[in-house]
Amino acid sequence: MNPKGFLYILAAAFMWALIGVFTKYILDEGISALEIAFWRASIAWVLFLIHATAQRQLRIHRTDLPALLGFGVICVTLFYGSYQVAIRDVGVALAAVLLYTAPAWVAVMSWLLLKERMTKTKAACVTMTILGVASISLGPQLMGSGGITLNWFGLAAGLVAGFTYALYYIFGKAFLYRYPTPTIFVYAIPFGALLLLPFIDFAHKSPQAWLLLIGLASVTSYGAFSVYYAGLKHLEATQASVIATFEPMMAAIFAYMLFGEKFSVYGYAGSTMIIAAVLLVVLSGSRASRAATEER
Incomplete structure (x- = not known):
């Protein structure tokens, strides 16, 4: 494994793991979850626009x-919004696990939409994920001294975040492979952010709140995606996926x-099943890729 690529992906996982930390402190500033999602997207868009302009990566085909x-x-209206709500309602750790x-969503949608084969390993991954979520949701409601109570709305928001995160990969595989990452976000982010506006009552923000919002967008959106794709230049996508599972941990x-x-x-049992399912599906994908290469 390329050490440079490993460090890039590990840095991305570390940055994504900070989403919940930033969000909790910003929520304490009296800013709603959906407003946090809006500013996370909008500030990151400015950074991606600067990047794309500097690299002359603004051109797209109208048909795309x-x-x-x-x-x-x-990636913004649904994913950013639902993930911030999940952090608010079920806490940082559980939101990351969900x-x-x-x-599991990718395995099912690839089977239904992209006509990929549903292997025994993929089916096992889906089953383990379902059992993991069931274990978390059927356990005791109180999640410990942090004062976070498991509620069904937060659990649903976490699952929506997982589903839309999966759509990110399905969508990219089907449509967006032709463009660099900054180009995609320059056009996608503002439209997604605008759709959040009807649901936001903007709060007064202290200088500390603005610094936290800028940090959230810079670190967990622009920074994390930048180093993640830099890492992909040195590693296989499957290796990157395995390393990225450090995020919920x-x-x-x-x-x-x-x-x-x-x-x-x-909760620990369910979380372990979900993370094990992630490792199972990505490692099986790596073996299948090596087998196909050897056959050629």
Whole structure:
């Protein structure tokens, strides 16, 4: 494994794990979850625009604009919004774990939409993910000294975040492989952010709140995606996916150290099943890719 690529992807996972930390502190400033999603997107858009302009990566085909706008609905309006709500309602650690139900969603949608084969390994991944979520949701309601109570709306928001995160990959595979990352976000982000506006009552923001919002967008959107795709230049996508699973683990550590969040026994069991399912599906994909290469 290329050490440089490993460090890039690990840095991205660390940055994404900080989403919950930034969000919790911004919520304490009296800013709503959806407003946080709006500013996370809008500030990141400015950074991606500067990047794309400097690299002369602004041009797109007009026929691809509807797909880019649809991607904005998925990656901003739905994904950013639902993930911030999940962090607010079920805590940093559980929201990060629910986000990683994405590989199970990918397996199902690839089977239904892209006509990819549903292997035994993929089916096992889906089953483990379902059992993991069931274990979390059927366990005791109180999640420990952090004072976070498991509620069905927050759980649903976390699953929506995982689903829309999965759509990110499905959409990219089907439509957006022709453009660099900054180009995609320059067109997708503003449309997705605008659709959040009807649901936001903008709050007064202190200088500290603005600094936190700028940090959230700079680190967890622009910075994380930039180093992640830099890492992909040195690693296979499957290797990157395995390393990225450090995100929920690091998020859980941050949540425990900073906010006192911890799972029940059922929560730990369910979380372990979900993370194991992620590792199972990405490692099986790596073996299948090597086998296909050897056959050629």
